[in-house]
């Protein structure tokens with residue numbers, strides 16, 4: 001004969017278990033990529049120890065009625081002890097956050113930095129533990145007073161709530177693209193291709209963030225700050241047990257119009273040719289490879305495409321350390337320097353400065369070297385998207401790109417930049433038609449015979465479009481070149497659309513934004529030159545060094 005009281009207890013426990021499992025299911029079946037799910041669980045499991053406290057009854061003999069074992073559960077766990085035939089409560093504390101190890105901070109003063117995240121997590125963890133302990137004490141007291149009778153549904157409710165609350169909150173904070181700003185997650189490498197000996201294209205299986213999540217501000221004419229659109233992603237490797245963290249700026253190849261008869265040299269061609277469009281809109285990185293020994297380059301050389309590795313996705317942290325088909329990413333992130341400027345600039349622009357700035361024509365001068373083109377490309381893409389949405393007449397806008405490399409074979413995104421800067425409509429897509437665009441290439445080690453002995457060699461001139469690729473050979477970026485660019489001192493090879501002044505004085509109707517991105521020595525050289533030329537941060541001139 002079964003004891004009706006025990007039967008009732010067991011029924012209540014089964015009901016509570018079913019309820020908890022039903023609650024757990026949507027979390028386990030979240031939209032996040034399976035790789036991400038595994039990593040989440042693994043993160044929890046590996047990043048701290050679970051602390052358990054048991055109340056009432058022999059814990060060893062207890063048959064626990066907890067949440068699904070497929071996910072970690074924290075909080076007050078209710079179980080039924082078959083030996084003592086008594087209900088018991090157990091407090092399972094969440095894992096304590098783990099202090100970032102050496103190499104987990106990339107040193108670029110990111111926001112948020114892993115160390116900041118750790119201290120925030122630790123403070124939140126302490127609060128959570130304090131709260132849980134308080135609730136546990138209250139639940140134990142309630143249990144003692146209720147021990148003779150049926151379990152209070154209130155207590156169970158509270159236990160369930162405590163157990164899932166924290167996780168629900170974390171889930172709400174998930175970025176819908178699958179990238180997380182707080183933790184590293186593994187993503188499959190779906191394409192690895194050497195574009196040249198020193199340039200590697202890596203595409204991961206996650207969408208490039210949607211314009212709404214990263215480039216919203218540029219779509220509003222009221223927010224004139226270009227910098228908010230630029231972001232990078234941290235890639236973390238594990239090498240010989242040590243973390244190696246580096247920043248990379250993703251490139252977006254979705255909706256780039258590439259002329260069918262003019263595709264040579266285009267990165268997008270390398271991608272689309274082989275993938276039937278399946279790579280479009282994915283997170284792509286262009287990686288500059290340095291000669292051996294260079295640890296970061298070596299990690300990328302060892303990386304494989306996921307399909308070549310085979311087997312199921314193993315989210316082990318060592319997987320990418322072994323060069324297998326997974327990259328651990330965290331982002332999107334802005335550099336702190338950029339962020340500070342955002343704070344400084346957004347406030348005045350969003351209030352009284354708006355009408356004033358709107359009257360001014362906008363000019364952007366981008367000065368890049370090597371892999372420093374990637375954030376500039378983000379700006380070009382953002383402007384391109386903006387123009388696709390713009391239906392109204394726009395104020396006069398000008399854009400200059402000065403791109404420095406050693407040789408023409410090292411130019412990244414050459415064709416893409418040409419296409420995006422074209423005034424023509426291609427495949428039904430508007431490009432930067434409303435801007436006057438000039439692209440200048442500075443090739444320090446280019447064979448001077450190739451382009452003749454010219455400082456300003458006019459490589460291409462098409463009066464029907466905005467494409468004016470000027471090529472300067474046989475020298476690095478100079479004061480003269482910068483001055484000519486900023487003052488629009490171009491010779492008559494241009495189509496006449498640049499008719500600016502010949503003095504360093506800015507026309508008071510113009511708002512100038514200068515963006516600089518290259519190696520540290522390049523950034524400081526260009527900054528010094530700008531100062532010499534009289535260009536400093538002011539109401540009419542913003543200088544952004546992206547580092």
Ligand SMILES: Cc1cc2nc3c(=O)[nH]c(=O)nc-3n(C[C@H](O)[C@H](O)[C@H](O)COP(=O)(O)OP(=O)(O)OC[C@H]3O[C@@H](n4cnc5c(N)ncnc54)[C@H](O)[C@@H]3O)c2cc1C
Nearest residue numbers: 232246247248249286287288290291293294296371374547
């Ligand atoms: C916000 C941000 C975005 C970035 N985006 C990109 C990007 O999109 N693509 C990209 O490729 N990089 C990008 N970088 C640079 C990247 O993060 C690395 O810094 C770069 O790959 C150099 O690697 P490292 O820091 O390990 O080099 P380090 O070993 O610290 O060397 C620093 C520099 O020394 C030189 N050097 C070192 N070893 C050698 C060698 N063997 N031969 C020749 N020169 C050498 C190189 O100029 C190198 O950059 C970005 C950096 C930042 C901060």
